[in-house]
Amino acid sequence: MKRLLIIGIGAGDPDHLTLQAVKAIAATDMFIIVDKGEVKQELVQLRQDLIHEHGRRPYRIAEARDPERDRSAAAYVEAVDDWRARRAVACEALIQELGDDETGAFLVWGDPGVYDSTLAVVEEILRRGNVTFDYEVIPGISSVAALTARHRIGLTRVGRPVHLTTGRRLAEQGATADDMVVMLDAHCSFAALPDHHVYWGAYLGTPDEILVSGPVAEVGDRIRELRAEARERKGWIMDTYLLRRQEGTLSG
Known part of the structure; x- marks a missing residue:
């Protein structure tokens, strides 16, 4: 066969x-x-x-x-x-x-x-x-494993689920977990969640790799700019990010 x-x-x-x-x-x-x-x-x-x-x-x-x-x-x-x-x-x-x-x-x-x-x-x-x-x-x-390794963070936290989703779903549903992995978010939907921390990466593992992390309120605009510039330069972009609710605002 x-x-x-x-x-x-x-x-x-x-x-x-x-x-x-x-x-x-x-x-x-x-x-x-x-x-x-x-x-x-x-x-x-x-x-x-x-x-x-x-x-x-x-x-x-x-x-x-x-x-x-x-x-x-x-x-x-x-x-x-x-x-x-x-x-x-x-x-x-x-x-x-x-x-x-x-x-x-x-x-x-x-x-x-x-x-x-x-x-x-x-x-x-x-x-x-x-x-x-x-x-x-x-x-x-996976890009998720590469992302967490490059940012030197764990994907999970004790007693907290991780939600794998898309930019489209994040925009529609908002934060559905304290930790969310978001794939290929063309519209940077994380901007609607300024109280979260974001670990973002594009072209992971390649010479063009870009990494940014920090509170969304502080680095959100920079990520948007870098993403737009990179896509314009290369004609395409593959990016992934972990969106994490900050410790002082954990739900549940």
Whole structure:
């Protein structure tokens, strides 16, 4: 049977690769890379560099163009489902090129189980029933782990839950826990919570890494400025932050 490996490659630093990931890359016959366009070409380049360093020849690289996604749609969940379905079609065609005794692999930014669509796309391909395969997930260092390590903080506090959410949800619901990890917040929704402390990071693990921490009331404007400047300069940004209610205002 065809075999797929979903390999977490870390948040951006080539040294984030685990030994398990290195072995998985070496065991791969065909790497499937989803090309997100010229603006994010450096994300493709990092994957190609890792393949070149750790892959065992002869291997093949197959590229699928990422479908356009409507990020302004009012029906957000439906828009994401549609995008994933179209991505599944593109990737399915490449998986069909695998021989029955071959192994294919997706190199996934960060960890495949944290804020990534690859697992959902793979399950969609299996549901479609046009190709069968077995697959294995190789965990990676997530942007959340990289963020807390770079800021030298723990993710959790005694007796306190951590809520993983999005900028969209934070804007809609406000603070739902004393500690919240927020992914890809284009609108800097933390600004509405000046009594919190923020640990923010962009391009974690890369030469362009940016780190800021402090009370939102003091560093919020700086983060907004840095984020806007970086996105304008590079054409894209990936950022993550931990929003923590300060000790004197803990709820409960």
